[in-house]
Amino acid sequence: MYQAQPKSPDFEQLYRELEALPENQVGEIINGTLHASPRPSGPHGRAASVMGMDIGTPYDRGRGGPGGWWIIFEPELHLTEQVLVPDIAGWHHETLPEIPQSHRFTVAPDWVCEMLSPSTGRTDRIEKMPIYANEGVSHLWLVDPLAHTLETFALQNGRWSLAGSFKDNDAVSIAPFDAITLELTTLWQTSVSN
Numbered sequence: 001m002y003q004a005q006p007k008s009p010d011f012e013q014l015y016r017e018l019e020a021l022p023e024n025q026v027g028e029i030i031n032g033t034l035h036a037s038p039r040p041s042g043p044h045g046r047a048a049s050v051m052g053m054d055i056g057t058p059y060d061r062g063r064g065g066p067g068g069w070w071i072i073f074e075p076e077l078h079l080t081e082q083v084l085v086p087d088i089a090g091w092h093h094e095t096l097p098e099i100p101q102s103h104r105f106t107v108a109p110d111w112v113c114e115m116l117s118p119s120t121g122r123t124d125r126i127e128k129m130p131i132y133a134n135e136g137v138s139h140l141w142l143v144d145p146l147a148h149t150l151e152t153f154a155l156q157n158g159r160w161s162l163a164g165s166f167k168d169n170d171a172v173s174i175a176p177f178d179a180i181t182l183e184l185t186t187l188w189q190t191s192v193s194n
Helices: 009-019 042-060 121-134
Strands: 025-030 033-038 069-073 076-079 082-084 088-092 111-115 139-144 149-156 159-167
Touching (some): 025 121, 042 069, 042 088, 042 111, 042 139, 082 121, 111 121, 121 139, 121 159
Parallel strands (some): 111 139
Antiparallel strands (some): 025 033, 076 082, 139 149
16 A cells, blocks of 8 residues: 655645645646646636546446546646646556545556646646656546647556547547547537537
């Protein structure tokens, strides 16, 4: 079982600053720096919600799919002295047999999905991707709701390998959720006329 390691005084101070952020901001500690981002835009939030429902129903709830996963929106991951908040994360039940009682998840997820935005895309790619690899996250998806793209990565020998690039109206079955087909067009729908 994971045992928390003592945190440095600098980390503890940064975490107090993170906790003091206004409610309309998401705080992360990445490589010793506090990052504050605004709450997601409409297209960003819509894409995350649809992705979570499409994957969560068959994988978390086991309806129309294999089950055996926890799918969580915006979990606060405490990985070494990093605090990351992916848009969606998933754990096999074997990896995380029980959801923590607090808001802190100290076990690295098996899958992470980040919704790219103009304010967070660079950080997601340049700073967070290497941390996820270092922590052993097996699968990483990057969704760009404005460009209508999905990039999927698999961890191989400690490095990310591009597993697939998809766009617009593609219908895809992708590891680790390849028992279902995702209709990407539903991620981009932001009005009843789309």
